[in-house]
Structures are given as C-alpha cells and as structure tokens.
Amino acid sequence: MNRASPLGEFELIERYCRRPAPGALLGIGDDAALLQPAPGQVLTVSSDMLVAGRHFFADVAPDKLGHKALAVNLSDLAAMGAAPRWALLAFALPEAEPAWLEGLMAGFFALAGRHGVDLVGGDTTRGPLNLCVTVLGEAPAGEALRRDAARAGDELWVSGTLGGAALALRHALGEVALDPVTAARVRARLELPEPRIALGLALRGLAHAAIDISDGLAADLGHILTASGLGATLEWSCLPLEPALQGLDAALALRCGLAGGDDYELCFTAPAAQGSAIRALGERLGLPLTRIGRIEAELGLRLIDAKGRAMALPARGFDHFASAP
Ligand code: ADP
C-alpha cells in the first residue's frame, strides 16, 4: 500500500471504485475477492496494461480512457468466446484528481454495466499514469476459441472494418489530413473500441480459431498460423477497409489495414460449410462479417490482389520490444 494523495487511498477506492458486485461472493474491501464460476464453466482470465504516452495520450478524456482500459481486456475474452463476469483494476496515478477519477470510472462502469461485469478488486498507487485491468470470464470447458484450432481449408473472416484506429493515430500525429466527419469517426475507433463480445459468444461451435486484432491483422493472424502450424492467403480486395483509407495512398492503406493496431475486431477461421450461418450471424448482430481469405497447409502468410497476383505484405505489426520506441 502506498500513500496516494490528500484524498486518501481508501477513500478513493470507496468513492470511485467500489460498487455493488452482485456476481461475486465477495467483492472489493477484503484482501482478495471470492468468485464462483457457474457449474461446467472454466475461468478465462486475461490482463492488459495501458501506459500513458505509449498506449494513449496522457490528456485523453478520462471517460474514454476508462472505457478503453476495460474494452481492450473484454476484447480478449471475446476472442476466446468467453462471457465476461469480473474485472480487477490496478492503477498508478500521479495525483488523485476527483474530476478525472470520476470520468475514468464513469467510462469504465458504463462499459462494465453493458456486459454484466463486476469490478471486484485492484490496486491503487501513486506513480506515472498507467492502468492495468484483469478480466475474468467463463466458457464451457472445451468450447473456448483457441489460436491453435485453425484447420487447413478453413475460411478466414474478420468483423467490422480495419485500419480506422491506425488512421486516427496518424491523423492525431499530423501525418494525414482528414475531413472533420471522417476524423471524428476514426477517432472513435481509436478511443472507444467496442469489444465484440456477442460475436465471440455466437462463434462458439461455428468458428475454429479466433483472435482479436490489437496489433494489426497480419501480425495477429500470424499468431493463429503459428499456433496452428498452418499458413494462409489473404485477398486484399476482400478486406473491409475503413472507407476513408480507400481514397488515400495505397501504401498507407496497406499499412493501416494490415499492420495498424487498436481496431479490436475479431479475426476467425471457420469451415466453409458455416459460411451462410456466419453471414446470418452478422445480420443478426448488425456487424459486418467479411470473408477475407483461406487457411492453408503451406506455411506463411500470403497476400493476393483481385487477379490472384502476389502482393508484398507491409512490415509487421507493432511489437513493444522489436519496434522503435
Ligand atoms: P491489500 O493491501 O490487502 O493488497 P489494498 O489496500 O491494496 O489491499 O486494497 C483494498 C481493497 O480495495 C482490496 O479489496 C482491493 O482489491 C481493492 N482495490 C484497491 N485498489 C482498487 C482499484 N483501483 N479498483 C478496484 N478495487 C481496488
């Protein structure tokens, strides 16, 4: 425990973090929470840290930051086909500023409430701004969507659109000019990602492997291919690019669409026989689901144009240690 601020660490937790947690046996307030998964379900657990200056601009609106810190974690549960239930929130704050904390937790709890997630614990300390969320969910044993479950011949699918968040980042950095309407749309993709929970749940039994796109389609699909010991061909003309990318320089579209992070869409593989069920699912969810290629026995990732000609893949997605800081 560290001394956090004049507000007081425990007062801060009581005031901003503690809410009723009906889904827990015991929530915030003791040394640890007590949680009981439903019978027949396995726990699905994941953590993601957001560091100021690296994952977000330190002056981002706090409610958007609260949303995003939970959203990127729920996205991991979506990619496993798990139902979210609980979260822990550990943060380091340079100071305990009431209006900022209120905004942060309003964004966090608004998203948590929509997905039935109880905040059941965490940690609070003074330090350079960063937030680490841990989420816990449930999936029936054996039904989780794993990266190593793709099969040769599966079709490759992706939800939503690609490249919007990467385009927003380039716009924020002054590298691309966008009209105000487009700028606002892609900025929302960057700041308010929507975890594809309903999709992940509905893909149990339909899809083989799934992953959420946090580091760019090429890199994240690469994880499925490595884990499954397979390769894939992507069809460039099929990719559901953020519309604003289509009017831009082709190399930029390629980089944002294939190597741009932060979209938090799901990429999944499924047997061809499930194609119509997947299309119907997209209609039911009001979320475009697009077939973008195929899983193959030949190792490696290939990109082809509409005429089947090979295209060069952009440089790999973001890697915190391999990429320039
Ligand atoms: P301990 O010292 O035993 O680790 P703390 O004093 O750090 O416990 O925390 C007291 C209680 O408040 C615990 O239940 C902890 O999980 C919870 N908690 C602390 N910080 C947060 C936070 N940022 N969000 C939610 N719960 C928190």
Ligand code: MG
């Ligand atoms: Mg303790």
